[in-house]
Amino acid sequence: MSEEQIKIGTENLLKAQSFRKDDARERALQAIENLEKRGAKLTFRSVAREANLSVSYLYKYDDIKLRIAQTRNNQASLPRQLQSKTDSSYNNILVRLKERIVKLEEENKKLKGINEGLAGKVHRIHFLEDQIERQKQIIEDLQTRMKELQVQVNQAKIIPITQGKSIPEGSSEEQNRKYILTKELKTKISEVGIKLNDSLIQMINSSTEKQVLNALGVVKERLLVGKVKSKAGLFRSALVENWEPNETEEYLQKSQFEEWYELARAYGIVIGNKQEGDVILVQENTKEWIPYEEFSDRWTVDYLRRVVTGK
Structure with a gap:
């Protein structure tokens, strides 16, 4: 080289x-x-x-x-x-943040469910308040009527009788006319499920037998239509107002619709009602108008009572 x-x-x-x-x-x-x-x-x-x-x-x-x-x-x-903000530390932070977001979403979902439940209870409270006010008015009307009847009783000097008291032997025809609460009539009243007391017996004695039978007919009619809260109370009102069975049909239908509508509105399935001719229409929460009879077949008053009032 x-x-x-x-x-x-x-x-x-x-x-x-x-x-x-x-x-x-x-x-x-x-x-x-x-x-x-x-x-x-x-x-x-x-x-x-x-x-x-x-x-x-x-x-x-x-x-x-x-x-x-x-x-x-x-x-x-x-x-x-x-000193050590590494990629792994950032990933750990992101994982913790995601876990926190999931937890907050679950809590929000639970709070939303609680809020919906509270809204339903508020509707129920409003409904019960309306019912209480109605009952108060009925009681006040009955108390007023009772005072008027008491005055009439005192003026007529009606002799009150107790339940089970028999007609005295040898009494005059005029006296017998006051003792209209016969054994047969007491049996009819008992069959309907009405419990007699001194006040109710006094009212019966101040009425004619026809008025008493009409009042019983009203109670029987109402029992066929739906639930009666107080048979004695209904019998008393029918007796005071001199109702007749055939004349109460329209009232019963109206009363039944009002109860159904208040329950349906509290439950949130209807938002309005109107009448076109002989047909009652209710407005669904979708704003569609549907005949009341058709809608109440799907949502019965018994079902609405259970879900709204818990009874």
Whole structure:
């Protein structure tokens, strides 16, 4: 081999060594920048691993040793929470936030259900308040009527009798006319389920037998149509107002519709009503008008009583 060839080979070898040295240095510096951007802890071992170099190789570069030492000192002086904001820590934060969102959505769903339940109870309370006011008015009317009847009784000097008292023997026809509460009539009243007391017996004695029988007919009619809250109360009202069975049909239908409508409105299935000719229409919550009879077949008054009043 000539001297010229040896010289060229030596130059090429030196160039290759210089290139590898520069390349290793650049890779080390790039590794330091990458680690700093990620906030990772900077050590000779972490830089060597990132640059794919050996630790001993890094010690050959004074500027790299100085750079690593300075950066490590700066990291040591930072607060602990700022030293290692790695990708994994961010992922942990995201996981916790997602879990919190799911928990809040579940709580919101539960609160929504509670709110809907409270709204239903408010409707029920309003309905019961209306019923109480109606009952108060009925009681006041009955009390007024009772006072009037008491005055009439006192003026007529009607002799009150107790339940089960028999007609005295040898009494006059006028006296017998006052004792209209016969055994047969008491049996009819008992069959309907009306309990007699002194006040009711006194009212019966101040009425004719026809009025009493009419009042019984009204109670029987109402029992056929629907539930009667107080048989004695209904009998008393029919007796005071002198109702006749055939004349109460329209009243009963109206009363039944009013009870059904109040329950249906409280339950939220109707929002209005109107009458067209002989047909009563109710407005569904979809704003569609439907005949009352057709709608009440689907939503019976017994069902609405159970779901609205719990009875």
